[in-house]
Amino acid sequence: MRCYRVPLDGDGLENLAVMVAPAVNGSGREPLYLLAGGPGQAASDLAPLLNAFRRINRERAIVMADRRGAGRSGAFRCGFGSDMPADLETFSRQLAQCYLQKADFAETLSSRQTVADLERVRRFLGHGRIALWGGSWGTRTALLYQQWQPESLSALVLDAVAPIDTKVFLTAGAAENALQQLERDCVEDVVCARFGDWRRQLDRLLSQWDDGRAANFPDPLTGAPSEQPLARWALANAIRTALYDPKAAAQLPYAIDQTRLGNYRPLSGIAGLFANRTDSMAMGLTFSVACAEELNRISGEEVAADSANTFLGTAFFDLFKSGCEVWPVQPKPYGAPEPRDQPVLLISGDADPITPPVYAERQLDYLSRKQHLVVAGGGHINSPRGCIPELIARFLDSPGKPLDDSCVAEIRRPPFMADAFGPALDMGGAEQ
Amino acid sequence: MEKRRFSPQMAPLLLKEFLETWRDRRALWMAICFSLMFPVLLAGVTIFVVKKNTEETTRLALLGAENAPLLERQLRGPNLEVEAVAEGSPRQLLNDGYDLVLQLPDNFARDYRDFRAPPLYLYMDSSATGAGRAEHHLQERLNSLQQLVVSQRLTARGVAPQLLAPWQLQVRDVSTPSSRGALILAMVPGLLILTLFVASLATSVDTSAGERERLSLETLLLQPLPAWQVIAAKTLAVASLGWLGSLLAIAALVALMPVMPLAELGIQQATTTGGVLAMGLLLLPLALLVAVVQILLALRSSSFKDAQTQLSILQIAPVTLLMVLDAARIDLTDNYWQLVPLVAQQQWLKALLVGESVSVGWVLAGSLTCLLLVAAAIAFGARALRRESLLGAV
Numbered sequence: 001m002r003c004y005r006v007p008l009d010g011d012g013l014e015n016l017a018v019m020v021a022p023a024v025n026g027s028g029r030e031p032l033y034l035l036a037g038g039p040g041q042a043a044s045d046l047a048p049l050l051n052a053f054r055r056i057n058r059e060r061a062i063v064m065a066d067r068r069g070a071g072r073s074g075a076f077r078c079g080f081g082s083d084m085p086a087d088l089e090t091f092s093r094q095l096a097q098c099y100l101q102k103a104d105f106a107e108t109l110s111s112r113q114t115v116a117d118l119e120r121v122r123r124f125l126g127h128g129r130i131a132l133w134g135g136s137w138g139t140r141t142a143l144l145y146q147q148w149q150p151e152s153l154s155a156l157v158l159d160a161v162a163p164i165d166t167k168v169f170l171t172a173g174a175a176e177n178a179l180q181q182l183e184r185d186c187v188e189d190v191v192c193a194r195f196g197d198w199r200r201q202l203d204r205l206l207s208q209w210d211d212g213r214a215a216n217f218p219d220p221l222t223g224a225p226s227e228q229p230l231a232r233w234a235l236a237n238a239i240r241t242a243l244y245d246p247k248a249a250a251q252l253p254y255a256i257d258q259t260r261l262g263n264y265r266p267l268s269g270i271a272g273l274f275a276n277r278t279d280s281m282a283m284g285l286t287f288s289v290a291c292a293e294e295l296n297r298i299s300g301e302e303v304a305a306d307s308a309n310t311f312l313g314t315a316f317f318d319l320f321k322s323g324c325e326v327w328p329v330q331p332k333p334y335g336a337p338e339p340r341d342q343p344v345l346l347i348s349g350d351a352d353p354i355t356p357p358v359y360a361e362r363q364l365d366y367l368s369r370k371q372h373l374v375v376a377g378g379g380h381i382n383s384p385r386g387c388i389p390e391l392i393a394r395f396l397d398s399p400g401k402p403l404d405d406s407c408v409a410e411i412r413r414p415p416f417m418a419d420a421f422g423p424a425l426d427m428g429g430a431e432q
Numbered sequence: 433m434e435k436r437r438f439s440p441q442m443a444p445l446l447l448k449e450f451l452e453t454w455r456d457r458r459a460l461w462m463a464i465c466f467s468l469m470f471p472v473l474l475a476g477v478t479i480f481v482v483k484k485n486t487e488e489t490t491r492l493a494l495l496g497a498e499n500a501p502l503l504e505r506q507l508r509g510p511n512l513e514v515e516a517v518a519e520g521s522p523r524q525l526l527n528d529g530y531d532l533v534l535q536l537p538d539n540f541a542r543d544y545r546d547f548r549a550p551p552l553y554l555y556m557d558s559s560a561t562g563a564g565r566a567e568h569h570l571q572e573r574l575n576s577l578q579q580l581v582v583s584q585r586l587t588a589r590g591v592a593p594q595l596l597a598p599w600q601l602q603v604r605d606v607s608t609p610s611s612r613g614a615l616i617l618a619m620v621p622g623l624l625i626l627t628l629f630v631a632s633l634a635t636s637v638d639t640s641a642g643e644r645e646r647l648s649l650e651t652l653l654l655q656p657l658p659a660w661q662v663i664a665a666k667t668l669a670v671a672s673l674g675w676l677g678s679l680l681a682i683a684a685l686v687a688l689m690p691v692m693p694l695a696e697l698g699i700q701q702a703t704t705t706g707g708v709l710a711m712g713l714l715l716l717p718l719a720l721l722v723a724v725v726q727i728l729l730a731l732r733s734s735s736f737k738d739a740q741t742q743l744s745i746l747q748i749a750p751v752t753l754l755m756v757l758d759a760a761r762i763d764l765t766d767n768y769w770q771l772v773p774l775v776a777q778q779q780w781l782k783a784l785l786v787g788e789s790v791s792v793g794w795v796l797a798g799s800l801t802c803l804l805l806v807a808a809a810i811a812f813g814a815r816a817l818r819r820e821s822l823l824g825a826v
Contacts (some may be wrong), residue, residue: 001604019604024695047602058695136559220592251587265590272592414580415502419545422584425500426541 006065006124008117012105017072018121019044021062031061031128031153032396034120037136037160039111039289039379041069041282046135052384053391060131065121067114067141068151069285076105076284087231088322096326109288110332115145120403121151129154131396135381136160136287136355137168146340154246154400157392159347159383160355163363164337169294169320170302171240171354176310178243178353178379185351185377185413186253191428192416195257204258206236206311217264220272230271235313238271240312243353244380247414248273254417266417296331337366343399344370347388349378371395373405377413387409439657449669451738459673463631467677470623471684474723475692482693484595488742490566492526496536503536503638506577512569512754522555531566532556620685621781622754624678625774627721628715633740636670637728641739644731659814663727667810670723671716678715682708707784708739714795717802718777731816754778770794773802 002022005015023029029380032053036043043064053062069076078098099106118141122130133152139158146153147164183199186192205213214229242248248270255266290353298317308311314321344367348357357374364370373391375382382388387407395403415423454460488510497504497516508514517525522533530672537543543550554570556563583593643649652662686708693721729746730739754774770776770791782792 001606042465054754218590220590221595223591247583251584255587266588268590269587269592272594273587341550415506417584417588420588421545421547421586422588423502424541425502425544427501 003123006117006121008068008120012108013068013074015073016065016068016121017044017136017370018063018065018125019047020064020125021050021057023061024058028413029130029396031063031125031127032131032133032157033063033065033122035118035134035138035141036064036067036070037138037279038070038286039137040070040283040286042066042073042075042282043135044071044197049384052389053392055389056396061127063121063125064129065118067285069109069288070118070282071110074283076102076109076288077282078284080280080283086230088233088319091319091327092322095287095323096285099287099327099428102284105287106284106327107329109285110292111141111144111289111334112148112332114141115148118145119149119152131155131157133157133383134159134373135383137162139355140164140168143337144334146342147334147337150340150342153342155342155396156344157347157383157395158344158360160352161346161348161360161364162355162378163359164334166355166359167294167298167302168355168359169257169290169317170298170306172307172310172312172314174356175240175243175316177311177356178241178249178351179311180232181351181377182243182252184248186416189416191380191418191424192253194428195253198253198256201260202239202311205256205259206232213264218263218268218414220268233318235271236312236315236320238267238274240316240353241274242270243351245273246275246349246351246377246379249351249379251415251417254419287320287323287327288329289347290320291327292329292332293334295320295324297333300337339366339370343395344404345392345395345399346372347375347382348372349375349380349382350382351377369400371403371405373403373408375408375411378411382411439661441655441657442661445655445657445661445665449639449665450672452639453669456594456635456638459634459638462634463677465625465678468629468684470627471681471688474620474623474685478692478694484558484562484565484694488562488565489513490531490562490569491515491529492566492570493530493533494536495520495525495533496538496540499536499538499540500669503577506580506700507570507573509569509573512573513759522553523555524556525559528553531560531562532570534570558825578620619755619758620785621778622679622758623752623780624711624715625718625754625777626747626751628678628719629682629726630676631672632674632719632723632726633743633747635673636666636723637736637739637743639666639670639728640730641733641736645736650663653817659817660810662817663724663810663813666727666805667720667724667806670727671672671719674722675716675719679712684710704787705760707787710795711781711784714777714799716778717799717806718773721802721809722772724806725772726811728809728813728816732811750774767791767794770798771801773798773805776802 002020004018006018007015020031020406023031034043034046034049036046046064050057050062056065056323057063068074078095080094102286129152132142132145134140134156139160140162141163142156143162144156146156179202181201186195186198209232211229214231215225217226217230217235218224219226243254251266251270255270258264258266258269282423301319303314303317307317344364346360348355348360348362350357357372360372373382373388375385375388378385383392387410391403391405391408418428491513492507493514494504494507494514494516497514504514504516515530517533520528522535525533535553535555537550537553540550540552541679552565556567558564582596586593586596640649643652653659726743726746729742733739733742757775758778770779780798783790
């Protein structure tokens with residue numbers, strides 16, 4: 001692993017932090033750049049992926065460049081550490097203060113700047129053409145790089161695809177579909193099917209949620225009753241977040257069924273899965289990019305249409321809407337995508353609550369050479385699972401060739417939680 | 433006997449020594465064979481080990497699988513083949529070609545549900561090759577299942593699973609692929625030096641103790657030649673063979689590197705052409721030193737056989753020392769170590785093998801030290817030759 005500081009000219013920040021895992025065999029294959037999600041996540045946070053990408057790393061250097069305002073390139077955190085305030089008002093107030101302090105910096109942050117910076121890094125490292133791996137919002141950055149710097153690019157690997165024209169912050173419909181996919185998979189499973197109509201219980205729980213119930217919701221980290229009662233929107237978001245990860249999703253039916261009996265602990269445990277993560281987003285960067293490039297192009301009607309008849313409603317969108325109200329950066333539209341012919345490998349999980357496979361299928365017609373891997377029951381980001389790292393390596397070695405993707409079908413959902421003892425090792429057989 | 437500082441007879445003397453050295457087919461073949469042997473062995477072992485580790489799958493017989501079909505399903509993985517076996521004794525199954533036998537007791541699932549931590553019996557034959565690897569394959573799958581169960585059990589009680597991991601240790605390996613190679617290729621310099629010793633062994637015994645027993649040494653000493661020239665000529669002839677041996681070994685090693693699956697081991701092949709040439713050159717002073725020390729030792733031995741025994745010990749001692757120094761991780765980064773013959777050459781070879789550079793100044797200084805020692809040994813040998821007792825020893 002090597003670290004570099006790539007100098008920038010002006011604009012406050014002096015340099016970009018770049019981490020490179022050199023290729024084991026310097027055979028001259030083009031390097032793979034990893035682009036992180038968010039917007040607001042740092043590429044250096046993707047270092048754990050290196051383990052899954054070991055085979056790729058044998059022939060290619062893997063480059064992780066923290067974009068401006070993320071990670072070690074001057075993380076723009078606005079004082080939000082790992083914990084988010086529990087109510088929207090406090091959140092907006094803190095955000096507004098942060099904006100006023102660094103309004104100029106906030107205005108400069110954009111995808112266009114990130115693409116230009118990536119070019120700078122590429123030239124600094126002396127790389128010719130490069131391949132890109134993008135995850136989640138990183139796929140958007142990668143697709144924009146392909147639009148604006150096509151001559152620098154050899155191939156694209158996009159996991160959890162956010163096409164240029166897709167309004168990814170309209171996530172209620174996608175989350176609802178992911179939950180329904182979970183319901184269908186649950187019915188198919190002998191153990192999970194016993195929970196019956198847990199979905200109706202979830203709807204009931206969300207519609208009847210009040211401070212009294214919230215007070216019963218224990219803190220998953222301390223075990224003590226929560227100091228601040230959990231808001232309804234936060235609960236809905238916790239469910240949505242659990243759907244990102246199939247392991248967490250596999251615990252939802254049991255946890256929701258338990259609330260029927262007044263036991264909120266399993267659900268609190270699931271919420272705790274994602275609490276206090278220190279690799280969280282740099283919120284200043286998140287809002288600078290999201291408000292300028294996404295929120296401003298979403299209309300009220302679209303929000304209403306997306307959130308109708310969903311468990312999430314506007315719980316996720318409201319957070320960004322209220323944030324962008326105090327974060328008045330200029331809109332930075334992209335322009336319509338032009339045809340491109342670099343080979344592209346698309347990866348989706350069919351139970352992804354934010355970037356479902358349909359995005360990759362319907363909104364990338366301008367790409368002439370693309371292949372799509374869809375992981376059954378897969379959540380958000382599937383690159384490290386099963387044979388996918390191997391397929392990515394093969395794709396990068398001969399991007400034009402169609403992949404034999406039959407092994408993707410072997411990737412299964414993790415076993416559902418059956419009871420307090422965990423998964424049913426006897427698959428619900430003998431005993432009951 | 434007329435004493436002269438330098439005799440013009442040196443050229444014919446050298447010719448004679450070289451002819452005798454190179455004419456000895458047996459010694460020549462031995463040198464060549466040994467030089468080629470270790471690179472070929474090294475390549476073979478690397479290829480074999482990597483193949484074993486990456487391609488072999490473990491066969492696991494699962495007794496009582498009907499008690500926990502989910503366990504059976506979750507254990508299956510790319511390098512673990514799980515077969516549910518209805519009955520059989522573990523010993524018999526291991527004999528039948530299974531690497532491991534895992535037995536679930538009858539009430540396994542019930543005890544598991546009741547949190548009674550039921551036992552799982554793993555039968556293995558630790559004397560079988562690959563037993564360790566097989567167990568590792570199973571542990572890997574079992575651990576991930578165990579993690580899943582623990583995580584679900586904690587969630588069920590409202591406990592965030594990260595409470596089990598009070599911190600996240602993130603490892604950043606700052607080694608470059610070539611410096612990773614230093615660890616695995618660390619034995620190569622020692623083996624190259626050993627090649628030097630082995631390749632010149634037979635000749636050095638023959639040219640000293642051998643000539644003495646054939647009584648031709650006496651004739652040689654009657655010639656009007658300074659004794660140091662005799663020793664020097666013999667040293668040069670013997671060193672030429674030792675050096676050739678080590679050059680051959682280097683060439684073979686570099687030629688075989690592309691077929692070795694070094695990338696799979698995370699090693700970069702970084703040896704450059706310049707590096708290979710440098711390796712050859714810096715072994716030359718050492719070849720001379722080894723040759724002269726071998727000749728002197730053989731001369732002071734009591735017989736041809738005695739000389740062979742002494743030199744066999746001599747060839748093992750320094751190489752063992754180098755390996756011990758390496759294994760004990762004694763810090764040799766101090767530049768003054770580069771003035772110590774053997775240690776110096778080992779450090780330089782190690783650096784050059786992984787494509788790192790060595791300081792020319794220190795290499796010259798170290799080589800010069802080595803050559804001074806050669807000169808001193810020749811002078812010492814010349815004085816010893818003048819003692820008649822040396823010739824009498826049979």
